[in-house]
Amino acid sequence: xxxxxxxxxxxxxxxxxxxxxxxxxxxxxxxxxxxxxxxxxxxxxxxxxxxxxxxxxxxxxxxxxxxxxxxxxxxxxxxxxxxxxxxxxxxxxxxxxxxxxxxxxxxxxxxxxxxxxxxxxxxxxxxxxxxxxxxxxxxxxxxxxxxxxxxxxxxxxxxxxxxxxxxxxxxxxxxxxxxxxxxxxxxxxxxxxxxxxxx
Amino acid sequence: xxxxxxxxxxxxxxxxxxxxxxxxxxxxxxxxxxxxxxxxxxxxxxxxxxxxxxxxxxxxxxxxxxxxxxxxxxxxxxxxxxxxxxxxxxxxxxxxxxxxxxxxxxxxxxxxxxxxxxxxxxxxxxxxxxxxxxxxxxxxxxxxxxxxxxxxxxxxxxxxxxxxxxxxxxxxxxxxxxxxxxxxxxxxxxxxxxxxxxxxxxxxxxxxxxxxxxxxxxxxxxxxxxxxxxxxxxxxxxxxxxxxxxxxxxxxxxxxxxxxxxxxxxxxxxxxxxxxxxxxxxxxxxxxxxxxxxxxxxxxxxxxxxxxxxxxxxxxxxxxxxxxxxxxxxxxxxxxxxxxxxxxxxxxxxxxxxxxxxxxxxxxxxxxxxxxxxxxxxxxxxxxxxxxxxxxxxxxxxxxxxxxxxxxxxxxxxxxxxxxxxxxxxxxxxxxxxxxxxxxxxxxxxxxxxxxxxxxxxxxxxxxxxxxxxxxxxxxxxxxxxxxxxxxxxxxxxxxxxxxxxxxxxxxxxxxxxxxxxxxxxxxxxxxxxxxxxxxxxxxxxxxxxxxxxxxxxxxxxxxxxxxxxxxxxxxxxxxxxxxxxxxxxxxxxxxxxxxxxxxxxxxxxxxxxxxxxxxxxxxxxxxxx
Numbered sequence: 001x002x003x004x005x006x007x008x009x010x011x012x013x014x015x016x017x018x019x020x021x022x023x024x025x026x027x028x029x030x031x032x033x034x035x036x037x038x039x040x041x042x043x044x045x046x047x048x049x050x051x052x053x054x055x056x057x058x059x060x061x062x063x064x065x066x067x068x069x070x071x072x073x074x075x076x077x078x079x080x081x082x083x084x085x086x087x088x089x090x091x092x093x094x095x096x097x098x099x100x101x102x103x104x105x106x107x108x109x110x111x112x113x114x115x116x117x118x119x120x121x122x123x124x125x126x127x128x129x130x131x132x133x134x135x136x137x138x139x140x141x142x143x144x145x146x147x148x149x150x151x152x153x154x155x156x157x158x159x160x161x162x163x164x165x166x167x168x169x170x171x172x173x174x175x176x177x178x179x180x181x182x183x184x185x186x187x188x189x190x191x192x193x194x195x196x197x198x199x
Numbered sequence: 200x201x202x203x204x205x206x207x208x209x210x211x212x213x214x215x216x217x218x219x220x221x222x223x224x225x226x227x228x229x230x231x232x233x234x235x236x237x238x239x240x241x242x243x244x245x246x247x248x249x250x251x252x253x254x255x256x257x258x259x260x261x262x263x264x265x266x267x268x269x270x271x272x273x274x275x276x277x278x279x280x281x282x283x284x285x286x287x288x289x290x291x292x293x294x295x296x297x298x299x300x301x302x303x304x305x306x307x308x309x310x311x312x313x314x315x316x317x318x319x320x321x322x323x324x325x326x327x328x329x330x331x332x333x334x335x336x337x338x339x340x341x342x343x344x345x346x347x348x349x350x351x352x353x354x355x356x357x358x359x360x361x362x363x364x365x366x367x368x369x370x371x372x373x374x375x376x377x378x379x380x381x382x383x384x385x386x387x388x389x390x391x392x393x394x395x396x397x398x399x400x401x402x403x404x405x406x407x408x409x410x411x412x413x414x415x416x417x418x419x420x421x422x423x424x425x426x427x428x429x430x431x432x433x434x435x436x437x438x439x440x441x442x443x444x445x446x447x448x449x450x451x452x453x454x455x456x457x458x459x460x461x462x463x464x465x466x467x468x469x470x471x472x473x474x475x476x477x478x479x480x481x482x483x484x485x486x487x488x489x490x491x492x493x494x495x496x497x498x499x500x501x502x503x504x505x506x507x508x509x510x511x512x513x514x515x516x517x518x519x520x521x522x523x524x525x526x527x528x529x530x531x532x533x534x535x536x537x538x539x540x541x542x543x544x545x546x547x548x549x550x551x552x553x554x555x556x557x558x559x560x561x562x563x564x565x566x567x568x569x570x571x572x573x574x575x576x577x578x579x580x581x582x583x584x585x586x587x588x589x590x591x592x593x594x595x596x597x598x599x600x601x602x603x604x605x606x607x608x609x610x611x612x613x614x615x616x617x618x619x620x621x622x623x624x625x626x627x628x629x630x631x632x633x634x635x636x637x638x639x640x641x642x643x644x645x646x647x648x649x650x651x652x653x654x655x656x657x658x659x660x661x662x663x664x665x666x667x668x669x670x671x672x673x674x675x676x677x678x679x680x681x682x683x684x685x686x687x688x689x690x691x692x693x694x695x696x697x698x699x700x701x702x703x704x705x706x707x708x709x710x711x712x713x714x715x716x717x718x719x720x721x722x723x724x725x726x727x728x729x730x731x732x733x734x735x736x737x738x739x740x741x742x743x744x745x746x747x748x749x750x751x752x753x754x755x756x757x758x759x760x761x762x763x764x765x766x767x768x769x770x771x772x773x774x775x776x777x778x779x780x781x782x783x784x785x786x787x788x789x790x791x792x793x794x795x796x797x798x799x800x801x802x803x804x805x806x807x808x809x810x811x812x813x814x815x816x817x818x819x820x821x822x823x824x825x
Contacts, residue, residue: 010261011237011240012239012240012241012243012244012260013236013237013238013239013240014239014240014241014242014257015237015239047237048237049236049237050237053236053237053238054237055237055240056237145264146241146257146258146259146264146265147240147241147259147260147261147264148259148261148263148264179261179262180260180261180262181776182244182260182773182774182775182776182779183240183244183260183261183773185769185773185776185779186240186243186244186769186773189768189769189773189796189798190769192797192798192799193645193646193768193798195799196646196647196650196798196799197206197647198206199647199650
């Protein structure tokens with residue numbers, strides 16, 4: 001079944017996925033109106049900066065077995081087998097932070113949410129855009145990603161592609177061609193800037 | 200100790216002030232930079248386009264997502280358009296600054312600018328003569344009026360060429376004509392760039408970049424040159440004079456007033472007010488030992504060049520200077536003034552005053568200066584600063600100031616050489632001096648504060664390359680102690696001998712960022728003496744820590760004038776390797792010079808040395824291998 005696959009080497013750090021994610025989990029579902037809602041919708045995918053300032057989209061892996069689900073005493077966390085999605089029920093959640101402590105990737109946050117009872121902070125994380133998928137749409141982060149860092153596909157096909165890329169890279173002379181020379185050049189410059197801080 | 204302070208700056212005062220700011224919970228430019236990371240790769244690569252409302256558009260650098268904007272523009276077109284608009288903005292900023300000075304010159308001519316005058320009537324005559332204005336027997340005010348009028352004509356020119364391009368070597372002008380990049384009018388080229396980059400106009404990335412060069416030339420040989428020349432006419436042509444630099448120039452027992460920005464129109468009046476005996480008496484009555492006027496950024500450089508006013512710091516130091524708690528008033532005009540300053544000042548007693556009709560900042564009081572009211576308003580404001588002295592809290596001034604020598608206008612340099620560039624040329628020819636390099640430009644939190652400027656400058660002078668600097672780079676080098684006669688010790692044997700003989704430092708402070716034109720003029724004088732073009736000279740330019748659009752324009756007019764230029768931070772162009780190739784290689788065939796990008800100043804120094812030695816070889820002079 002199709003999953004959101006992250007290709008960190010293609011992330012340009014534009015954070016469009018964060019905006020789209022917050023909008024997809026708002027009441028009004030439109031960016032211009034979502035920014036005026038209360039509680040303010042927040043993203044469930046977070047773009048962090050690597051040691052060379054490069055972007056990395058960090059999102060729920062929907063692990064199996066899921067440490068968050070095992071840690072949840074009230075039983076608010078469950079799995080939707082059809083989409084292999086780990087979800088949190090905001091009505092059952094007691095805001096104890098056990099799931100966030102158990103999560104190795106730091107993708108669970110606590111705040112008010114459009115789906116939660118008013119005034120209640122709950123554990124919030126990626127739900128694979130289940131609501132959008134039911135309407136036949138792809139997850140919002142994937143839809144807006146223009147650089148191909150987030151794709152919605154069969155993991156096997158993504159891995160197959162990766163295998164072919166790796167195979168090609170080892171069959172070439174040392175180094176090989178970067179997939180986007182300008183992006184590689186920009187990153188080389190940024191790396192150089194960061195290296196200088198250490199002097 | 201703040202763990203990041205040493206990563207952020209190489210300066211001692213910067214490090215200590217960063218620690219103080221951390222204690223005071225003052226947010227700085229570095230904190231805001233960290234909060235912005237990762238920065239958007241589309242924008243960093245120049246691949247996002249917000250020019251029209253069919254967009255915003257972005258191009259996938261990996262070639263799988265969109266490869267064209269809604270209008271059909273590809274990566275080459277979008278990158279070239281964005282870069283063109285950066286040049287236009289930079290040229291507009293410099294040129295509008297120049298226009299403000301021409302307006303003061305016109306007001307002086309009409310007798311409507313009390314306090315202002317003609318400080319250098321000889322220069323007025325010389326420049327007026329270049330504009331074809333009859334000066335014999337005419338009073339200076341009449342000449343000033345005619346010159347202001349003629350210069351205004353350059354802004355909205357209907358002619359084929361700007362007036363001051365006649366100062367460029369004949370070969371260079373011929374090249375500009377042949378290539379079609381001869382600047383015609385100052386406003387015209389910027390206006391045309393905005394037109395060309397409108398949707399559906401110029402979609403040739405090569406022709407867009409060529410126009411960017413013409414636009415930049417209208418700044419270098421137009422707006423900026425007018426700004427420098429008129430400032431000299433109104434306030435005096437700089438002569439070498441001593442000054443002091445770093446946060447230590449603030450005085451615990453005096454009223455400290457800081458001027459920050461770029462335009463000397465306000466700061467010159469302020470200096471007069473600070474020197475008037477009745478206001479000094481008032482300060483003494485309030486318990487202060489005197490009034491201390493110090494500068495930041497280029498407004499500071501303007502006063503430093505002409506009056507030896509002390510300099511508190513450069514761009515990245517502006518928040519930290521306020522954090523001393525010793526600044527009783529800061530006056531800003533325009534350009535490079537961080538909108539954060541009002542908020543920083545709100546944590547201390549500092550009064551923040553904005554002075555320009557075209558620049559507003561949150562948390563500042565707006566007191567607008569015009570030629571008619573400037574003298575009186577300056578007096579009022581200095582009195583308010585004096586009153587504010589008593590409201591000071593605890594003060595932290597952690598370092599002693601460093602002495603430096605400034606004021607090296609072209610006139611001053613030629614004067615020191617005995618009136619002609621020949622002694623300098625002789626030293627270049629016999630190899631004592633290998634060549635000259637301009638180290639200019641801003642600070643950028645992407646590069647450790649002042650590390651780029653200082654490291655590059657040190658390497659160049661060690662290798663007998665004379666360094667000419669301006670702007671924030673000049674302040675960095677002064678703080679590093681490169682600008683006293685004794686700094687000749689840091690230079691290689693040849694440069695050291697020349698500097699010692701002339702009693703000058705190996706790094707010459709040529710002024711503010713509009714004063715980069717002084718470097719152009721010096722290069723032209725050298726080229727004329729040798730009967731060659733600027734691109735034949737063993738000279739180079741560099742902006743190791745640049746951030747501003749003005750720096751893009753400066754870099755482009757240096758290159759278009761024939762000066763090889765090395766940039767530290769990468770401009771937003773890597774989305775198009777065609778544009779990168781043209782700027783770094785292709786331009787050599789067009790204007791005899793090109794850009795290089797090298798954030799590591801050690802490596803940038805090697806690039807510059809290699810370039811200078813290759814030019815020496817072409818001139819038939821001895822050349823070292825680098």
